[in-house]
Amino acid sequence: MSVTRTATVNTSRGNALDVARVRADFPALHQQVNGRPLVYLDNAATTQKPQAVLDALLGFYSRDCANVHRGVHALSQRATDAYEGARETVARFLNARPREIVFTRGTTEAINLVAYSYGSRLSPGDEILITELEHHSNIVPWQMLAERTGARLRVAPIDDRGEIILEEFQRLLGPRTRIVAVAHVSNALGTVNPVEEICRLAHTYGARVLVDGAQAVPHQAVDVRALDCDFYAFSGHKIYGPTGIGVLFGRWELLEAMPPYQGGGDMIRSVTFEKTLYNDPPYRFEAGTPHIAGAIGLAAAIEYVTRLGLEEIRRHEQQLLEAATRALEEIPGVRIVGTAAHKAAVVSFVLDGVHPHDVATVLDHEGVAVRAGHHCAQPLMERFGLPATTRASFALYNTLEEVDALAQAVRRARELFD
């Protein structure tokens, strides 16, 4: 449906990613910051968008803009087809069924949806199990649920490398565990958690597992059936799609039995002042006009990464991770925080005697965009006894030259503060 202005997508399979060609697809990468070429290494915060996504958004608003699921007119039909088509694209991407895909504002809303709706059945004495490395968005909704229901929130610890200690996790599981919520990939450390094993262990106690996949889907292929998880949440903007759109996958039999999250239009079958009949999932959980353009843009992003190949992307990013780890470790005074055996392309580090905020300011001066702070994971930072770290996070369009630029900028920070 969209006009493709840039047709420079590498369609070859099994080959290395042609990064130079890929970079041409991302208009925002081609700019100067502080007189230097932009080196964008804040991809765990949000990713830049390929032209295909921008075209999809423009295409919707310039030709097909109408509300969905209501109008009998042509534009509404086109908008509905595109929106439901996006749901099918997401379903294929996760190996789920379209009716198991709920569009949300993002990962945070998806987690809150499960906490409110599925969580409404919890009673005092029930337990919710999370881990020490969770993002605030996978802590706070469960704390709020525990407060509402009298359930107890338990936290599985991690080791010094940033890996969940599975024996401890297992010890915290029990017949009272109702919900397990865990990140697929840690946003602050890059740790790839053994989600399949966690699901298997949790299921032996009858607990349901929600996986926060925000940091996983851009970096590796995800198959919710193979993971055997019950819920899976992710955000569009971290996988080259628009902000304001996200996805909740829920196992059909769970979604079907869950009460609505918000009330409004589209989530109902019939309304009288006496009684309202709720619609079936996924519509039951999509009250109000959805982010139609966002869903269409997200589908374009998923098609884009699928064309490039998730395995090719993963291999390329692993090269960047290895190179960045090596380059930073060579710099005296640098300590990498998070050294798990399996990591996504995220490198959190501290530089002796230099505060992460100062490091990030120097890096920005060199055109290198990174994140400094607690990465919305304050309990995790506390675990490592750090107020903050500097985090470089990579995407499919980053290059080994950019890894060098990062290392050079860190050396500059070290010299300045020496």
Place this chain on the structure above:
Amino acid sequence: MKVALEDLYQQLIMDHGRRPRNFRVLQDATHHLEGYNPLCGDRFTVYLKIADGRVADVSFQGSGCAISTASASLMTEAVKGKTEDEVERLFEAFHAVVTGKRAPDAASLGKLAAFAGVAAYPVRVKCATLPWHTLKGALAGSKQPVSTE
């Protein structure tokens, strides 16, 4: 406009960031308060001894970036001996300079004029002002920690 990094990290700021002055607990403090920037984890406690309406002694402890540590250090030097009104006016002048509302004026600001470069870095303004907001809160007798957010 490209601002040189050295305009932000001036020698004076680097020096006070590395070796902060008045960096201790004040045992006979009449006022003290904690200030916290949850975004970057900067955390300082400011101690004050007020006698006859003047800052008889002042100190601080905690940890933060070079900008916030130097700001706290130079603040303690600047306010010592001043009346509460003078402290208030100094903060106003300092705030106007780090937010770019006024050109630095060495006559009224003294060493604090070194922070003029902060104005080119809007996200770092909170680093420079955290110690001052904490000092103000302490003077006002607040018991609630000051937060930048």
